[in-house]
Amino acid sequence: MSTPEQRPETAPDVDATSQALGPAPSPAVPDADASPAETGSVAPSEQRRRTHPITPLVTGWKIVIGVVAVISAQNIARLIDDFTVTRALIGAGVLVAAIVVAIAFSALVWWFTTYMVDEDGVSLHMGVISKSREYAPRARIESVSVERPLLARILGLAKVRVEVAGGGESYLDIEYVKSADAEDLRRRILGVATSTSTAVAGGAGAVGAGDRAQEADVDESVDTARGATGAASSDGAGNTATSTSGGTLQEVLYDGVTDGELIAKIPTERLVRSLLRDVGFLLGIVVSIVGVAVAIILAIWQDGLSFAVIIALLPTAIAVPKYVFGRIESGWGFISRITDRGLRMRRGLANTRTDNIASGRIQRFELRRPLLWRTPDWTAVSVTVAGIDDDSENGAQSALPVGTREELWSTLGHLAAPLGTADDLATLEHLLTAPAREITGVRTPIRAWWIARRTQVTVLLPGALIHRSGIVSRTVQIVPRERIQELTLEDDPFGRKLGVLDLKVGIAGYTLALGSLAREDALALHGVLARDARRLRRYQDREHWPQPALRLLGSETTNSTGADSQEVR
Template identity: 30%
Template sequence: MNAPGTTPEQVPDRDAALRWRRVHPVTPMVRGWAVLGGALFIIGQQTLDGGPNEGGVVGLLTSSYWWTVPLGLVLIGLIGFGFAVLAWRMTTYAVGDETVHLRRGVVFRQQRHARLDRLQAVDVRQPLVARLFGLSELRLEVAGGSDSGIAIGYLRDADASELRNELLARAAGLKATTAPAQGPGGVPGTAGPGDPGVAETTPDVPSGAPEAPERPVLEVPMGRLVASLLRTGVTIFFAAFIVGLIVTVVVTGTPQVVFAVIAPFIGIGGYLFNRFSTEFAFRVAISADGIRLRHGLLETRAQTIPPGRVQAVSITQGLLWRGRDWWRVQVNVAGYAADSDSGTTNVLLPVGTRDEALTVLSLVLPDLGIDDPRAVLEAGLSGDSRTPGPFTGSPESAVWVDPVGWRRQGFAVTGRALLLRSGRLYRILTVVPHERTQSLGIAAGPLQRRLGVASFEVHSTPGPVSPGVHHIAAGDAAELLEEQAARARSARAHAGPERWMEAPR
């Protein structure tokens, strides 16, 4: 099976020259525990829900056949780890000059190929169990659908970092000049000599290349992250939910009501903890490879987004953040799904000051193509139709369809990007580089048509950012559609090469 954005017709000619390598032999220990953990969770849940006279697992534990439960766990664990070992034996990967290849599958064999010139981002993930063994998973996101990525895991931390550097160098257009020094099986500590289909060395690969130097940009303090989570509508609802639950138990005298609402209680609490865990110790840096992000408490992640791969950027501010002037920056990156890891991979800044948010935006789009970008961005962040500036706003007739936020609706065009602002209570500024415009659209309902207004949409890759501006004058929307289409064609024609370290042709 081929990942979207690949060229399967080239594969047969290249396979003979590839040298295949296995992932780390401890990988089955990292993956196999999930089966045993699932079995323990089911048994524990049944034990807590049941009683000594209800049969099932509880009945077995209280009978003379109690030993069948641990025996069953052992058998389940052996089956799970055995399957993980087979999966490890059948998983190999190879790196070519232009593509990355991955073979896997026990029952159904699968081979995937990802073109390096379509590489959108490179992640190094360390789940909690993998961190105990000093292992990491390398995930490549390429332009395509929601399942276009390739995950290579698990590798030793040093090997994963070297492979990341190698792939980023190849994606940038640098050519291999040296052969790596490798241990048995192509990767130190993996398969030994003589294993079928796995080479002992991998020639002409710049493994061991030093990591490109980086310049730290900012780090989100833990105190600010916690305070930002407390200043969200979810947290306020969660607190009100707990207070209401306590009052209900005291008034009715029936503590059993707690068990009836335990599911939403766990769901809301889990969401808040997941936000804290995934955005913990969030750091941003810049290097020749692109934007580097590091974050995570239980599972650490090191992301590298190469230059020019961001499709759209949104800077948002909730009502409760307005007193501190905090902002959140999210992006659309081709290959990242909108709900990937709860959207964390699409976050450039979980919470930051106005200056920090604009600094992060400048990493994505260093030049807006205007003389005074700060004034334009300030008008987009907190201005409205009464604020002087380049934004074209909604007509007064829009008050009938958007009585609260119609003054915030507006758009501005610079030499490099289209800026769209919206939201009175929840402020949004969206920035779309002209060359990243996928397609455009205008929508108008019956009431909008009667009022002479329309909604303008910029279609982007899947992600948390939905570029658009609503209830602007229909004539302005039609003119913007025609002019933005022309700007997008011109910008793509003059865009740099996909391999950003190659000279433009």
């Protein structure tokens, strides 16, 4: 009925003031971000564009393969029994016809699919008979990722995914565009999205009086600087990191993730060793291999060895290699760099993807250290970002698949707001390495649950709520206190008897359940966190929002990381 809509992004009134007061930043950004390669892309009256003409081939193939797979999987045994040359020819003819129809169909779909990036956001029109018009307003654009599935990659194409704030399937896919164009497109969409946040920053500054003009100044200078680099090459050539001689090679290898300060780079050797040292992963593989082997043996024993049985078991047999490959892929050639739009990451072996996470959007961190990673001091970092749906392990959620201590600190330093302790690194190191029972914090008082007592502990730091858990793989969850959306206390007869309460801490995209805390502890924690949820991260005092500790450092070392990064949510 009456919903305070589009809340999380911009207050309507703030937006309005900013548009009235600071017109300078908004047109400047798309200008600066357009590279000469895109012809006529800057004009406000931009034309709708189609995706790359090869797209129907790529999408058409999927349909054909799907149809063939379904038909052959069901009837392959019969087909093989009645094999004749004529039938094979007929089959081939049908297949060709199917391919033609599929491609023609895809071409039709392609013809009616257009996209446009303008000052207001990104729009995508599609549909032949029933038209659909998707629209991503600039204020709600959260991030843009570029994905290159194998087939598209061979053809030099890429898919651009625009993530929009909101739960579930809130994204717009522009598939497929030329790889080089994809980068430009990504930059342009982010430019449009950033222009809002800088505008809002300007508006907020105006409320705070005085420093708005200065901020706008800085914005402009940053923009012109970026424009210059954009004109010089497709990537930031004025950057220290890329001014090496191997710039072009680097760019090809890392899909254009070459500007900004290097945060983490995972050598293949470390990735392979990390997988071999991941006990959970190995156990999972062993168990599933045994499971699949048993299934195959049982099936063969029951029905005898026949082609049909093998076909039927194929999906099961493929599952394990697929999982292994997925794990390898999620860390292969991983590189992350900090840019003014947050952390840019690139990964993948067959299918590659580049993602963007802005520190302001991260709701929660999870550090994971399996048993055998303790000696080499490796840690995996994954994050929860509102709006990015959980896309298994190789998505944007994994900010660092396996990182050394230095990489962990610089990733967290650039993404996470300070924990507020005297020495954050030492604190985190202690939380990760010490046995859980040696960590001071809140734990369940129930003596009978000695495993939980020894492995789970909750620590409240000035900046974040931290939950340490895990027996073999130590896991540390960091929930910034300013991100708490809602709190729920749950009581039940059992808990009343034992003197415990469950506390659920709701953040966008995740609920941290702290089970069976002592009643006083749970209530005290509830009181403190409820106050945080009420008071922190208000738009009113957005100048005081905590910022990642290393952010200043980052803007000193790379000249394109400017003051406008301050408000890139």
